[in-house]
Amino acid sequence: MYIVIVGAGKVGYFLAKRLCLNKHTVSIVDKDKQLCEEAAKELEALVINGDGCDPHILEEAGVNRAEVVAAVTGDDEDNLIICQLAKEIFKVKRAVGRVNNPDNEHTFSELGVDVPVDSTKIIAKIIEEEVSFSDFVNLMSFKRGKLAIVRLDLPNDSPVIDKQVQDVQLPPDSVLVSIVRGEEVIVPKGNTILKPGDDIIALTVIGNEPQLLNLLVGKL
Amino acid sequence: MYVIIVGCGRVGSELAKLLSAESHDVVVIDKNPSAFERLGGTFNGLTLVGNGFSLNLLKQAGIEKADAFCAVTNGDNTNLVSAQAAKKIFNVPKVIARVYDPERAHIYKALGLDIISGTILFAAMLRDKIIESRFSSYLIEAKDLGVIEIEVKNNLVGKTIQDINIPGEFLVVAIRRLQDVIIPEPHTTVKAKDVLMAAVKVASLPGVKEKFNL
Numbered sequence: 103m104y105i106v107i108v109g110a111g112k113v114g115y116f117l118a119k120r121l122c123l124n125k126h127t128v129s130i131v132d133k134d135k136q137l138c139e140e141a142a143k144e145l146e147a148l149v150i151n152g153d154g155c156d157p158h159i160l161e162e163a164g165v166n167r168a169e170v171v172a173a174v175t176g177d178d179e180d181n182l183i184i185c186q187l188a189k190e191i192f193k194v195k196r197a198v199g200r201v202n203n204p205d206n207e208h209t210f211s212e213l214g215v216d217v218p219v220d221s222t223k224i225i226a227k228i229i230e231e232e233v234s235f236s237d238f239v240n241l242m243s244f245k246r247g248k249l250a251i252v253r254l255d256l257p258n259d260s261p262v263i264d265k266q267v268q269d270v271q272l273p274p275d276s277v278l279v280s281i282v283r284g285e286e287v288i289v290p291k292g293n294t295i296l297k298p299g300d301d302i303i304a305l306t307v308i309g310n311e312p313q314l315l316n317l318l319v320g321k322l
Numbered sequence: 323m324y325v326i327i328v329g330c331g332r333v334g335s336e337l338a339k340l341l342s343a344e345s346h347d348v349v350v351i352d353k354n355p356s357a358f359e360r361l362g363g364t365f366n367g368l369t370l371v372g373n374g375f376s377l378n379l380l381k382q383a384g385i386e387k388a389d390a391f392c393a394v395t396n397g398d399n400t401n402l403v404s405a406q407a408a409k410k411i412f413n414v415p416k417v418i419a420r421v422y423d424p425e426r427a428h429i430y431k432a433l434g435l436d437i438i439s440g441t442i443l444f445a446a447m448l449r450d451k452i453i454e455s456r457f458s459s460y461l462i463e464a465k466d467l468g469v470i471e472i473e474v475k476n477n478l479v480g481k482t483i484q485d486i487n488i489p490g491e492f493l494v495v496a497i498r499r500l501q502d503v504i505i506p507e508p509h510t511t512v513k514a515k516d517v518l519m520a521a522v523k524v525a526s527l528p529g530v531k532e533k534f535n536l
Contacts, residue, residue, distance in 0.1 A: 157425060205376050213410065
């Protein structure tokens, strides 16, 4: 696959490196001359020193034959414009834009970026999971944040301990996906009995997670 | 009118003052709070510090009831993103963005945004001043129509406007006489030192110049 990456900072550089390793053809664009020199030294990629918001520079980078354009600079407005130029002018099939400020994610999807990647939110989530004292972690959201996979540890005083799954009245539009007990992964059935310390993974509609937490952990 | 202006630089602040003086409701947004000093003491609109395409800030600025939105920061991409947010997410009826880069200006104009490119206008204006005498194409945003100023000298003195006009090519629309401006009738007679302002097709410009000895 031919991929144009705009932004040769840490994200762009490592993305290019990984894609090259996976035998994709990559070109990388950055305004900063020094970043370009480093990229040229280390990567087997076409490196263009210039403003990726300039259509001529994108052309030089081979956008006309690119299947994907990934705009991963530190500026949200630049990333959005690059994605729009790629799609509107060069008819690139897929435009991936890095969102630096989570507030802008909605704007990205509204204004035609196929895949907005909210780097800040993703990192914040991972860190939150690592430091969180809460037993409840949102692993991932999809369908534009309408649906989520959540994980929680069943505490000893949970109201559902020693109950069968079929006897637990889950909130609407929620389902238990799996239970991790020690090394064992259990796909829950009606007669599966919940134990303290069970690591529960559930799929739920956003908005119902407090009810789910209330039911399984009994804290709210 | 309720107008939101993003960018309080020279243009943004000047626009804000003009509109505010005409009693319009104006909200100015800028990242840098010290930019609002340009508004001076008489500005009575609202100022907000922050990013001009933050949806929350735009809501705070009252974008849902705005009649017009104008993005005039010094960043083309910021202006383009703000303007698109105003137009496509909040459906503001009138949205204008300033874009320096002629290329992006053309592209986004073609995509349906109302773009003003100072670069294109200013370059056209300078070109007119350098190459043409008293001809400006920048006044009217069209490639094929311009406005020309002609000072009345011997060969035109005493002629009527209908003698001077060339149907379909050249039309005198105003006469500047001393301090006055006259909108002429067909039989109005021009005097020495009048300055005629006329609309002219760019294609007819050489013929017009020849005819009037310019």
